[in-house]
Amino acid sequence: MQLHPIDLEKKIRDAKLRPTKQRLALAQLLYTKGDRHVTAERLHGEAMESGVAVSLATIYNNLHQFTTAGLLREVVVDSSRSYFDTNMTPHHHFFHEQTGALEDIPKSSLTVENIPALPAGTEICSVDVIVRVNTTR
Amino acid sequence: MQLHPIDLEKKIRDAKLRPTKQRLALAQLLYTKGDRHVTAERLHGEAMESGVAVSLATIYNNLHQFTTAGLLREVVVDSSRSYFDTNMTPHHHFFHEQTGALEDIPKSSLTVENIPALPAGTEICSVDVIVRVNTTR
DNA sequence: TAGTTGTTTAGAAGAATTCTAATCTATTGA
DNA sequence: TCAATAGATTAGAATTCTTCTAAACAACTA
Numbered sequence: 001m002q003l004h005p006i007d008l009e010k011k012i013r014d015a016k017l018r019p020t021k022q023r024l025a026l027a028q029l030l031y032t033k034g035d036r037h038v039t040a041e042r043l044h045g046e047a048m049e050s051g052v053a054v055s056l057a058t059i060y061n062n063l064h065q066f067t068t069a070g071l072l073r074e075v076v077v078d079s080s081r082s083y084f085d086t087n088m089t090p091h092h093h094f095f096h097e098q099t100g101a102l103e104d105i106p107k108s109s110l111t112v113e114n115i116p117a118l119p120a121g122t123e124i125c126s127v128d129v130i131v132r133v134n135t136t137r
Numbered sequence: 138m139q140l141h142p143i144d145l146e147k148k149i150r151d152a153k154l155r156p157t158k159q160r161l162a163l164a165q166l167l168y169t170k171g172d173r174h175v176t177a178e179r180l181h182g183e184a185m186e187s188g189v190a191v192s193l194a195t196i197y198n199n200l201h202q203f204t205t206a207g208l209l210r211e212v213v214v215d216s217s218r219s220y221f222d223t224n225m226t227p228h229h230h231f232f233h234e235q236t237g238a239l240e241d242i243p244k245s246s247l248t249v250e251n252i253p254a255l256p257a258g259t260e261i262c263s264v265d266v267i268v269r270v271n272t273t274r
Numbered sequence: 275t276a277g278t279t280g281t282t283t284a285g286a287a288g289a290a291t292t293c294t295a296a297t298c299t300a301t302t303g304a
Numbered sequence: 305t306c307a308a309t310a311g312a313t314t315a316g317a318a319t320t321c322t323t324c325t326a327a328a329c330a331a332c333t334a
Contacts, residue, residue, distance in 0.1 A: 017311090017312090018299080018300055018301080018310095018311065018312070019300085020299070020300075020311090020312060020313080021299090022312080022313070023312085039290095040290080040291080041290085054313085054314095055313065055314050055315070056290095056291085056314095057291095057292080057293085057313075057314060057315080057316095058312080058313055058314070060290095060291065060292075061292095061312080061313080062312095074216070076213060076214060076215065076216050076267075077213060078213065078216070079211070079213050079215070079216060079218070079219045079321095079322095080289080080290075080321095080322085081216065081289090081290065081291095082216045082290085082291085094255065094256055094259075096256065096259065097262055101256075103256055105252070105253060106253075109251055109252075109253040110249065110250070110251050110252055110253065111249070111250045111251060112247065112248070112249055112250075112266060113247070113248045113249075113250060114246055114247050114248060115242070115246075115247055115268055116242060116243075116246045116247065118231065118268075118270055119231055119233065119238075119240055119270060121272055121273050122231075122233065122270035122271060122272055122273060123270060123271055123273050124268060124269070124270055125234055125269040125270055125271045126268075126269045127266065127267075127268050127269070128266070128267045128269065129249060129264065129265070129266050130213075130264075130265045130267075131252055131255075131261060131263075131264050132261070132262040132263045132264070132265065133255055133256060133259035133260060133261055133262055134259060134260055134262045135258055135259060136258050136259060136260045154280090154281095155279095155280060155281070155330085155331055155332075156331085157280090157281060157282080157330070157331075158330090159281080159282070160281085177321080177322080178321085191282085191283095192282065192283050192284070193283095193321095193322090194282075194283060194284080194285095194322095194323080194324085195281080195282055195283070197321095197322065197323070198281080198282080198323095199281095216290095216291095217290095217291085217320080217321075218320090218321065218322095219321085219322085
């Protein structure tokens with residue numbers, strides 16, 4: 001789980017992106033703390049806190065570039081904002097409706113069976129399971 | 138599947154809402170054409186076409202009131218806009234990434250197995266499966 | 275029918291995201 | 305090494321979807 005700066009740079013270069021100061025800082029935040037789920041706003045806040053000035057536009061640019069490059073995946077759980085997940089292995093999610101917290105569900109521990117015939121002329125792109133939870137009252 | 142005006146009015150009254158002209162028109166569009174998936178914008182367009190002037194604010198008000206009353210459910214598949222589903226029975230969805238089309242998957246034909254232990258202090262609110270599809274290349 | 279309460283509305287406001295075009299930085303190759 | 309170029313960053317404007325405001329209106333109740 002320990003990604004050194006050199007690994008981050010390789011990760012970025014392999015994605016055919018330039019290892020700029022901002023990009024390295026974002027990669028550091030995203031990939032050196034275990035699997036994460038972040039929103040643009042949250043990542044922006046963390047970058048600020050860590051002392052690296054990164055504009056929101058750059059946060060969005062990079063979240064999308066990382067997603068396109070296969071370094072991030074977008075998780076759609078909330079119609080009001082986007083979440084990005086650093087865990088690229090197949091898995092699903094718990095989503096806490098009140099707190100907005102996302103938690104991984106290992107693919108191995110949950111299976112989806114009997115998906116019916118797909119609409120004509122289409123192929124599966126992904127199967128996403130969201131288990132929405134609430135605080136027990 | 139044939140809902141007469143009188144049925145629509147009852148549906149609305151049972152939800153403790155007043156059967157206004159706008160509300161009846163929206164209910165007509167939503168509940169007399171089989172199971173549907175609509176966005177606010179689309180429903181607004183349909184209301185206009187059908188000759189009933191309804192403001193967008195009213196569309197949003199009613200989509201939310203219907204949802205709260207259990208007459209609609211929101212389906213989160215796209216982070217840029219909200220979809221509302223008139224089918225209130227348990228089921229899942231196909232979502233066509235390119236066209237934005239949503240299609241029901243009967244609950245009976247798809248099962249989710251082995252959901253692991255929930256995060257502490259939480260209970261399941263819903264289990265949503267989205268099978269994202271693309272046009273075959 | 276008057277009073278009350280719920281509903282609708284235009285337009286303003288808000289929030290998340292994208293765009294623009296100017297500036298800056300990394301890379302390339304002579 | 306250095307100039308040229310291609311890519312990256314940025315502030316701020318713009319866009320899009322959604323919600324809010326507060327005034328006018330319509331349905332309900334007594």
